[in-house]
Amino acid sequence: MYQAIVFDAYGTLFDVQAVAAAIEKEYPGNGAIVSRIWRQKQLEYTWLRPLMNRYVSFEKVNQDGLRYAFKRIGLQFDDETVTRLANTYLTLPLHPEVPQALAQLQQRCLILSNGTPKMLTTVVENASLASRFEGILSADAVKTYKPDTAVYTLALSHTHLEKAQILFVSSNAWDVAGAKSFGFPVAWINRQQSVPEQLDVLPDHEVSDMTGLVRVLNA
Amino acid sequence: MYQAIVFDAYGTLFDVQAVAAAIEKEYPGNGAIVSRIWRQKQLEYTWLRPLMNRYVSFEKVNQDGLRYAFKRIGLQFDDETVTRLANTYLTLPLHPEVPQALAQLQQRCLILSNGTPKMLTTVVENASLASRFEGILSADAVKTYKPDTAVYTLALSHTHLEKAQILFVSSNAWDVAGAKSFGFPVAWINRQQSVPEQLDVLPDHEVSDMTGLVRVLNA
Structure with missing residues (x-):
């Protein structure tokens, strides 16, 4: 058929929830909450950007979602942290x-x-x-x-x-x-x-x- | 300028959070959670529908968000409940x-x-x-x-x-x-x-x- x-x-x-473990290792107690917000924002940005005529690669959208999650929870991070954790998607x-x-x-x-x-x-x-x-x-x-x-x-x-x-x-x-x-x-x-x-x-x-x-x- | x-x-x-009180009255203990999910889904549907080429009025989108929230939390509801609570937006x-x-x-x-x-x-x-x-x-x-x-x-x-x-x-x-x-x-x-x-x-x-x-x- x-x-x-x-x-x-x-x-x-x-x-995708496997990323929680990687986050938990570097930010004990925050793996679950950061990964949840990260995934939600990653998705929201894929919906918002086409409407805004502002396409960027999913690699960047994914990193931006993680940045948002860190900021929302109030955790310290740098570009290297974001790159390393986003690479768990590979x-x-x-x-x-x-x-x-x-x-x-x-x-x-x-x-x-x-x-x-x-x-x-x-x-x-x-x-x-x-x-x-x-x-x-x-x-x-x-x-x-x-x-x-x-x-x-x-x-x-x-x-x-x-x-x-x-x-x-x-x-x-x-x-x-x-x-x-x-x-x-x-x-x-x-x-x-x-x-x-x-x-x-x-x-x-x-x-x-x-x-x-x-x-x-x-x- | x-x-x-x-x-x-x-x-x-x-x-918009004023709707929580109306929900709380009919579903004690659920006003905050239902109104939060309702608003989130209402927004998501306004982002998803244009991409899907599936526009419907905001009146319906708003009601659909509330329906989702009720189902997610597992609360009983009928069309009349949805219409009445959605009308709090007026x-x-x-x-x-x-x-x-x-x-x-x-x-x-x-x-x-x-x-x-x-x-x-x-x-x-x-x-x-x-x-x-x-x-x-x-x-x-x-x-x-x-x-x-x-x-x-x-x-x-x-x-x-x-x-x-x-x-x-x-x-x-x-x-x-x-x-x-x-x-x-x-x-x-x-x-x-x-x-x-x-x-x-x-x-x-x-x-x-x-x-x-x-x-x-x-x-």
Whole structure:
């Protein structure tokens, strides 16, 4: 039924909360709160900047989110700290069930993410997954961020498939809404038992992890 | 120096946290948490929907934010509850220093807000401020939301002034960044002692309330 599966990267394949441990080591007692604010601001800046016509690379957006978090909590930091901690995005661990789940899928697999090509290539290589994906598509190619429809369009131009032939997979509720609104069939990896965004669209499939996705697809 | 002052409405002139009391009355113990999530989601949806090409009125966005908050916290609600609580936006109180501060400004004064024309006219009339503003400009005229540059442009076409002649005033850090990025001189009413957004632009003036703004302008 689906010819290709297009995966979001951060949160979906890779565990972004892993950065909390790196922060905790340098700022004891602050790992959880800083990583939470960092992720939230990183996302907000990807939504605000396209509206402001002020695109910068995700590398910078990611660092800016971390800077905000440090300032909000009132922690001392310098550029070197920000660079070092932001670089944990290059070695994020996979969610534990991901390798086996990917191995059980028959479809063409791609990644479509806000990350820069360099960030994505590096994190995928570090996770020994490079051979599993036929393409790694970055929002940087169109200088905007999800859920801008221009980003989702990249999957069509790369695969030469119709929307209905592509299953989009994300753990991020807003990304699920964006992809479904664009017209893809969508699976939501709802790892945190979140409630769906109230944006008038709902995913076709909802599972708690990638093993659940395999079960749905191979049913 | 400034020919006109353009004010954001929600948070800047009107106290949006006042809704917490209305929620608390119906859902004891939940007023603060529900109102905080409601406001956050309301804003997120104004950022996400323009990118998704899925504009709906701020009346609906506002209700959708409240629905999300109820679901997240796990509270029972129906459409009537949502409508009734969302309608508190029509009777929001002014921040206490606002009437006197507005009376001390010599400039042309306007409102530029995400609210619908009807929502804005009603809340301004309920606060007995209608005569103070020469115009109430709504993002609904361009079917998108701040910080989309199209919204800030409304102030130029209405006033026939240059950007440099208009002071934009907001308490919302992301709106401050959006207006400054657009090219307006900007004053940030930083009521909560927040840190600025890390979006490469900073306000020209930062004050803690509207009285501080009057002091800066009449200095």
